[in-house]
Amino acid sequence: MFALRRRVDAVVVNSSSSRSLPPGLRGAELLRDPRFNKGTAFEPAERRALGLRGLLPQRVFSLEEQCARVLRNLATKSDALERYLYLAELADRNETVYYRVLVEHVAELLPVVYTPTVGEACKRFAHIYTRPRGMYLSLEDRGQLQAVLGDWGERDVRVIVVTDGERILGLGDLGANGIGIPIGKLALYTALGGVAPQHCLPIVLDVGTGNAELLEDPLYIGLRRRRARGEEYAQFVEEFVLAAQAVFPGVLIQFEDFATDNAFGLLERYRERVCSFNDDIQGTAAVVLAGLEASVRITARPLSEQRLLFLGAGAAGVGIANLIVSAMVRSGLDEARARRACWFVDSHGLVCSARTDLAPHKRPFAHEHAPLPDLFSALQALRPTALLGLSAQPGAFDERCVRAMAEFHERPLILALSNPTSKAECTAEQAYRWSSGRAVFASGSPFEPVEFEGRRHTPGQGNNAYIFPGVGLGVVASGARRVVDEMFLVAAQRLAQLVPQEVLDAGSLYPPLRDVRAVSVEIAIAVARVAWERGLAARPRPASIEACVREQVWTPEYRPYV
Ligand code: NAD
Numbered sequence: 001m002f003a004l005r006r007r008v009d010a011v012v013v014n015s016s017s018s019r020s021l022p023p024g025l026r027g028a029e030l031l032r033d034p035r036f037n038k039g040t041a042f043e044p045a046e047r048r049a050l051g052l053r054g055l056l057p058q059r060v061f062s063l064e065e066q067c068a069r070v071l072r073n074l075a076t077k078s079d080a081l082e083r084y085l086y087l088a089e090l091a092d093r094n095e096t097v098y099y100r101v102l103v104e105h106v107a108e109l110l111p112v113v114y115t116p117t118v119g120e121a122c123k124r125f126a127h128i129y130t131r132p133r134g135m136y137l138s139l140e141d142r143g144q145l146q147a148v149l150g151d152w153g154e155r156d157v158r159v160i161v162v163t164d165g166e167r168i169l170g171l172g173d174l175g176a177n178g179i180g181i182p183i184g185k186l187a188l189y190t191a192l193g194g195v196a197p198q199h200c201l202p203i204v205l206d207v208g209t210g211n212a213e214l215l216e217d218p219l220y221i222g223l224r225r226r227r228a229r230g231e232e233y234a235q236f237v238e239e240f241v242l243a244a245q246a247v248f249p250g251v252l253i254q255f256e257d258f259a260t261d262n263a264f265g266l267l268e269r270y271r272e273r274v275c276s277f278n279d280d281i282q283g284t285a286a287v288v289l290a291g292l293e294a295s296v297r298i299t300a301r302p303l304s305e306q307r308l309l310f311l312g313a314g315a316a317g318v319g320i321a322n323l324i325v326s327a328m329v330r331s332g333l334d335e336a337r338a339r340r341a342c343w344f345v346d347s348h349g350l351v352c353s354a355r356t357d358l359a360p361h362k363r364p365f366a367h368e369h370a371p372l373p374d375l376f377s378a379l380q381a382l383r384p385t386a387l388l389g390l391s392a393q394p395g396a397f398d399e400r401c402v403r404a405m406a407e408f409h410e411r412p413l414i415l416a417l418s419n420p421t422s423k424a425e426c427t428a429e430q431a432y433r434w435s436s437g438r439a440v441f442a443s444g445s446p447f448e449p450v451e452f453e454g455r456r457h458t459p460g461q462g463n464n465a466y467i468f469p470g471v472g473l474g475v476v477a478s479g480a481r482r483v484v485d486e487m488f489l490v491a492a493q494r495l496a497q498l499v500p501q502e503v504l505d506a507g508s509l510y511p512p513l514r515d516v517r518a519v520s521v522e523i524a525i526a527v528a529r530v531a532w533e534r535g536l537a538a539r540p541r542p543a544s545i546e547a548c549v550r551e552q553v554w555t556p557e558y559r560p561y562v
Contacts, residue, residue, distance in 0.1 A: 019198070021561045027051035034095045035198065038558050041066055049562040063558055066097045067104070080117040085128060087113060091187070092131060095197055099556035102191035107513040110188075110465060116420030116445045118184040119169045125177035126219045133183050134202030136176060138223050139236060145243040157248040158199040158476045161185045161279075162240070164207055166227065166259040167315075170392030170423035173259075175209030176222025181257050185279070185468070193469025193520045194553030195476055201248075205240060207233055237266060245274055250538060252475050252483070254279050254468065263315040264361045275475065277483040281319030283464040283471070286488040286495070288320045288388065288415065289327055291442050291462050291509040293496035298440055298504055299411040301385060304333050306341060306413075309384035311375050311425060312391030313344040313351055313362045316417070320388065321365060326485055327492070340367055343382055347391075349373045350381075379404050386413035389425030393418070397426035402434035414439045417462055421445040428459040442509050460508035467491050470520035474527025477552040478545075479538030486534070490526040498522060524549045 021036055030050055031037050038046075040061040047053050061069075070090060077083045087109070091098040102109050111117060121128065141148045165178025182202030189195040208225040209215060215224060228236065244251055253276040255266050267278040277283070296302055308324065310317040321342040328338035344351035344365050350372040351362050358366055372378045379387070379401055387405055389397055397416055405412035412435060416425040421443075428447035431439040437452045442460040449458045471491055475483060498519050499511050511519055525546050531537040532545065542548035 020559070021050075028055060031055060034092050034098075036561075037094050038096065039066065039094050041558055043560070043562075046561050063096065063100060066094075067101050070097060070101050071105070080112055081120050081124070081128075083112045084117045084121050088133075089130075092133070096556045096558060099187075099191050099197070102187065103517060103556060106191065106516055110463070110513055111446050113187050114184045114465065115169060115463075116422070118180050119171050119420040122168050122174050122177050122180040123171060125174070125180055126214070126217060126221045129219075129221055134179055134186075134204070136179065136204055136206055136222075137240060138176075138206035139208065139225075139228060139232075140223065142236060142239065145239050146246055149243050149247040152201060152247075154198050154201070155248075156199060157201045157251055159186065159189055159195055159252045159254065159472050160201045160203055160244055160248070161189075161254045161256050162203040162205060163255075163257045164205040164237075164262070165209065165222075165257070166262065167280075168257050169419045171420070173209050173211040173214075173227070175211055175214050175220070175227075176204050176206045177214070177220075178257060179204040185254070185256060188465050189469050189472050190554065191469075192465055192516050193473040193524065194517070194555070195469070195473055196554035199476070201251075203240075205237065207236060233262075241270060241274060241276075250275060250479060250481070252276070252472060252480075254472070256280065258315075260314045260361070261359065264318075271483070275481055275483060277471070277488075278315070278319070279464055279468050280315045282323070282483075282485070282488050283468045284316045284390075284417070284462075285320040285323035286467045286471075286492040287462050287464050287510075288417065289323050289489075289492040290466070290495035291415065291460065292324070292386065292413070293327075293492060294499045294504065294509045295386075295413055295440055297499075297501075298507075298509075299385075299409075299413070302331075304328055304331055304341075306386055307382060307384045308342050308386045308388060309375075309378060309382055310342065310344045310388045310390060311393070311396055312389065312418070313346040313359075313365070314390060315361075317344060317388065317390040318361045318365070320390070323485065323488055323492070327489055330489065339364060343367065343378065343384065345372075345375045345378045350378045376400055376404070383408045385409055386415065389416045389418055391418060391425065392423040393425060394423050395426070397431070399430070399434050402426065402431055402439065406435035406438055411438055411440050415442045415462060417442075417444040419444040421447070428457070431459075432457050440507060440509065456506065458503075458506040458508045460510040461513070462510065463513075465513075466495055466510060466516055466519060467523065469516075470494075470523025471527050473520060473524035473549065473552065474531065477524060477549045478528040478531035478536075480528075480531035480536045481538055482536050484530070484534065484536065487527045487530050490530055491523045494523050494526045495519060521549060521553060 161182035163178045165175045168174040168178045186200040207228040210227045214220045255278040270276045325338040352369040414431045429450045431441040432452045442462045447459045532541045
């Protein structure tokens with residue numbers, strides 16, 4: 001599984017963000033600094049000059065040989081969490097080897113450093129905790145956040161991923177244990193988007209937790225108090241956003257895994273004020289829109305003719321629908337008609353105008369219709385072309401539902417997007433079997449290819465990792481002051497264009513994960529172009545946007561120190 005691929009990363013042209021060795025860093029201290037440590041790859045001249053003689057075994061290994069050792073060790077680990085921990089230790093020891101292995105084995109390792117394994121790691125974070133990574137900003141630090149952020153060793157931070165831990169994947173409130181999510185996302189910013197590690201800062205806002213089990217756990221790492229709400233919460237987040245801008249001017253803030261109301265509230269409060277976006281809302285939306293656009297090449301049904309039924313009207317579902325409406329409007333549909341193409345079922349049945357219990361974010365999709373109690377009755381009434389699951393309700397797309405979709409349409413779209421794998425609304429195998437192999441299926445977490453009646457179906461993974469690293473790189477490269485919806489529309493369009501025909505023929509809606517680094521650079525170029533064309537870029541427009549973006553891509557490789 002982890003055979004070493006000697007594939008030099010084709011997209012990388014330069015490592016402009018690599019840095020020279022800080023003065024005075026030498027000896028054992030150098031070996032303990034993951035950013036500059038080369039371990040057994042220090043050359044004899046470096047060992048002599050940097051006080052490393054005798055601290056390392058005699059033989060000098062190349063980066064490729066070091067990666068081979070890592071892969072061999074990974075293969076001996078018996079479960080995914082052990083692989084996660086081994087890689088986390090590697091990141092703490094030698095960043096270059098860590099990212100090189102990740103870049104070259106992204107398809108195998110994405111499920112380890114991100115969903116689904118990161119979910120397991122977050123659940124057990126307090127128990128597997130070894131050493132700090134990222135920053136923990138707690139309510140106890142109120143009034144001091146600027147000073148606390150100043151304690152972070154790096155000054156040139158360009159991307160922050162922040163969570164308050166309240167809705168970690170589909171796993172609920174994990175409090176400060178949620179730090180695993182920003183850590184994982186930023187590893188992907190670097191490995192997939194080429195944003196240099198020193199420019200990335202993972203943060204958890206520790207505002208307490210509503211998880212009683214954690215509050216009773218003697219090893220829990222976070223604040224032992226009920227989760228802050230209302231004004232107390234809002235003021236704390238406001239202080240964080242202002243402090244982040246003051247300490248790291250122009251930094252991109254990615255909001256991640258906040259509970260629905262806060263996710264929408266914070267996005268609305270900050271999108272016009274600072275360079276920020278919410279990945280659950282906007283990143284998910286773009287990856288799903290890309291899948292829908294790519295599906296046109298399979299089903300021959302353009303986006304403007306789709307009728308979509310969503311199960312789950314939370315941040316992700318409504319975010320997707322909003323971006324789909326924007327894309328439909330761009331393609332010539334009027335907005336009211338575009339909205340009527342998107343229908344929702346939540347835990348109380350069909351979202352419709354007769355309902356009086358709807359949260360504000362659901363109301364634009366509450367169309368005229370008699371109330372219906374559940375997904376199946378909504379399916380029968382609406383006969384959607386696409387069924388999208390963002391409810392974290394495993395088994396919700398049952399045999400009846402999938403069979404009904406296959407009855408309505410020759411190639412129904414079934415997207416079971418809830419994460420982690422255990423929360424998916426149906427499995428790939430179920431979707432293919434119950435639709436007699438006709439479903440076009442994608443999921444949020446990975447599923448293995450399925451053999452059905454002599455045909456091999458390869459499910460696509462609608463992973464946000466296709467979108468946010470490229471968007472982030474585009475924002476960083478252009479110095480964009482704001483993140484606008486048009487950036488997600490062009491990102492989705494570019495991603496859809498980059499799906500190879502043979503991949504579509506096998507039933508998948510997304511490019512192979514091994515290509516995601518190259519895809520991210522293409523997305524970044526499209527995003528940076530929007531920034532310059534809309535007057536949002538802080539940097540002067542370069543002669544070639546493409547060359548400018550490619551120059552920013554960081555590559556994990558060693559540079560000589562002497
Ligand atoms: P959320 O909490 O904001 O929304 C969940 C929604 O599901 C709520 O509207 C809730 O009412 C609804 N729901 C709960 N039980 C239901 C039931 N029995 N029937 C119908 N609806 C029900 O969460 P979110 O941010 O929207 O995320 C939802 C899921 O989507 C999570 O599992 C998350 O991991 C996943 N997600 C996937 C991707 C991706 O694949 N790219 C991206 C983001 C989120």
